[in-house]
Amino acid sequence: MKFSIIRIYILTAFILTGTVASAGIFREKNINLKAEDTLSFVSPFAADNERCFKCHGQAKYEYANETLGKQVKALMCSERIVQRTLFYDSNHKNFSCTDCHSEEYTKFPHSGELRMEQKLTCLDCHGGDERFAQYHFEGIDSAYRESIHFKLEDDGFSCWKCHNPHTYKISVRNNDNLKETIAYDNDICLNCHSDFNRFQLLTDRSEINIIQKHDWLPNQAAHFANVRCIECHTQINNKIPVSHLIKPKTEAVKLCNECHSQNSILMASLYKFESKAQRKDGFFNGIILNSSYVIGANRNEYLNLLSLMIFIGVIGVIAVHIFFRIRKNNKI
Amino acid sequence: MQYTDKEHAAFVVGFAKAVRIHNLAALLLTINYLIYVSGNFLTGNGKHYRVRRENFLSDLMKQLKFYAFGMFKGEKHPFPVTEESKFNPLQKLSYILAMYVALPLLIISGIGLLLPEITLNKFFGVSGLIYTDVLHITMGFFLSIFMVIHIYTCTLGARPTSLFWGMISGYHRDEH
Numbered sequence: 001m002k003f004s005i006i007r008i009y010i011l012t013a014f015i016l017t018g019t020v021a022s023a024g025i026f027r028e029k030n031i032n033l034k035a036e037d038t039l040s041f042v043s044p045f046a047a048d049n050e051r052c053f054k055c056h057g058q059a060k061y062e063y064a065n066e067t068l069g070k071q072v073k074a075l076m077c078s079e080r081i082v083q084r085t086l087f088y089d090s091n092h093k094n095f096s097c098t099d100c101h102s103e104e105y106t107k108f109p110h111s112g113e114l115r116m117e118q119k120l121t122c123l124d125c126h127g128g129d130e131r132f133a134q135y136h137f138e139g140i141d142s143a144y145r146e147s148i149h150f151k152l153e154d155d156g157f158s159c160w161k162c163h164n165p166h167t168y169k170i171s172v173r174n175n176d177n178l179k180e181t182i183a184y185d186n187d188i189c190l191n192c193h194s195d196f197n198r199f200q201l202l203t204d205r206s207e208i209n210i211i212q213k214h215d216w217l218p219n220q221a222a223h224f225a226n227v228r229c230i231e232c233h234t235q236i237n238n239k240i241p242v243s244h245l246i247k248p249k250t251e252a253v254k255l256c257n258e259c260h261s262q263n264s265i266l267m268a269s270l271y272k273f274e275s276k277a278q279r280k281d282g283f284f285n286g287i288i289l290n291s292s293y294v295i296g297a298n299r300n301e302y303l304n305l306l307s308l309m310i311f312i313g314v315i316g317v318i319a320v321h322i323f324f325r326i327r328k329n330n331k332i
Numbered sequence: 333m334q335y336t337d338k339e340h341a342a343f344v345v346g347f348a349k350a351v352r353i354h355n356l357a358a359l360l361l362t363i364n365y366l367i368y369v370s371g372n373f374l375t376g377n378g379k380h381y382r383v384r385r386e387n388f389l390s391d392l393m394k395q396l397k398f399y400a401f402g403m404f405k406g407e408k409h410p411f412p413v414t415e416e417s418k419f420n421p422l423q424k425l426s427y428i429l430a431m432y433v434a435l436p437l438l439i440i441s442g443i444g445l446l447l448p449e450i451t452l453n454k455f456f457g458v459s460g461l462i463y464t465d466v467l468h469i470t471m472g473f474f475l476s477i478f479m480v481i482h483i484y485t486c487t488l489g490a491r492p493t494s495l496f497w498g499m500i501s502g503y504h505r506d507e508h
Binding site for chain 2: 315
């Protein structure tokens with residue numbers, strides 16, 4: 001009997017704690033971002049775009065300075081660099097640079113006035129177009145206009161602060177890529193909210209500390225890796241694919257039960273993509289189990305029922321026992 | 333924690349507070365358990381948990397029959413408490429299952445949930461946290477049931493309170 005108990009301990013300890021290495025393998029697998037056609041894709045405007053990428057495609061550029069009569073090497077401002085590989089993997093990969101930027105940019109040196117050109121917004125191209133109806137750009141725009149971010153428009157906030165038009169790639173969530181989607185989406189937020197250089201453009205605050213601000217969150221690292229910032233910081237909206245109404249920080253979800261309960265809001269946000277196809281295996285919100293596990297949201301209804309029956313049974317047996325004890329004492 | 337979504341009900345605290353209380357209680361329980369195991373190994377108390385194979389089942393049945401019928405007929409306790417043997421066969425079995433099977437599994441699975449990064453990520457395509465959590469709540473539930481029965485059986489002494497006094501004083505008061 002002693003040996004059996006030891007065996008059970010070893011097996012349980014192995015399952016629960018001795019698998020850090022294998023867990024690492026799973027995580028490594030998950031990190032591989034899909035880049036289906038990056039290598040095979042050839043833009044019809046590749047040659048035209050190369051005129052821009054020649055200087056803007058990397059940190060260093062070189063040009064012939066006619067005044068000095070020599071070749072000059074210089075460093076490109078980081079904000080003006082567009083990496084070819086990321087651009088040709090993005091949603092806008094089919095475009096020529098001058099589809100969105102002035103044709104005048106093809107001349108070098110660029111005219112100073114070009115810096116003042118009005119930038120396009122998402123709706124300039126995607127608004128009112130049936131081909132993009134499934135993305136509900138108008139709904140996204142309405143939600144954005146109610147968002148805390150919209151209040152910063154006069155200070156320079158725009159769609160591009162989150163969705164870099166040169167690199168943005170829409171991520172369709174499924175069971176295989178959920179972790180990558182979470183990391184990708186959170187990276188969009190952290191791009192400003194963990195980088196003070198960018199953050200200070202839109203605020204007077206003297207510092208930012210995401211980790212400290214979320215100190216109250218139990219298992220902070222697990223939360224950051226398994227849910228998106230927008231799960232707690234946006235207003236759920238079933239009419240658009242991803243909620244764009246960023247709430248003020250005072251209205252962010254702080255009640256654990258909002259996610260860790262049978263009525264988990266994650267079913268309307270992170271797991272919305274397949275929540276209609278419920279898994280039928282006795283678990284509440286079973287569909288979450290396909291890719292993750294949320295304590296409290298994944299209670300098993302059979303176990304709940306069984307435990308209730310056992311508990312009632314035990315109380316019943318005790319009640320009967322008490323009854324006979326009282327009867328015996330009365331006889332005495 | 334099971335009922336924290338009914339936050340507005342009486343005696344129910346919020347999830348966040350319940351997590352903190354649960355974590356603190358878990359720490360105290362683990363420390364207590366280590367003291368308990370050390371105590372049993374370092375002192376002679378461990379001998380009371382040793383089960384002998386001969387007559388084990390028949391002794392168990394004797395004890396069960398006593399609780400179910402004998403005690404109502406005024407029969408004598410089949411395994412009276414002595415200095416050499418303070419547990420009856422039913423006590424031995426339930427204490428071994430509770431203290432050496434359920435509680436360690438509860439503690440190990442609890443550590444797995446407290447530190448999810450060390451828990452198996454996936455096992456046969458399903459999150460390792462499911463197995464860990466189901467094991468944790470199942471063991472927690474059985475220990476709760478054990479506690480209810482244990483407290484009730486503690487009232488089966490000479491007087492309903494005499495066994496509780498025995499826990500404090502260390503002396504067993506004979507029924508006769």
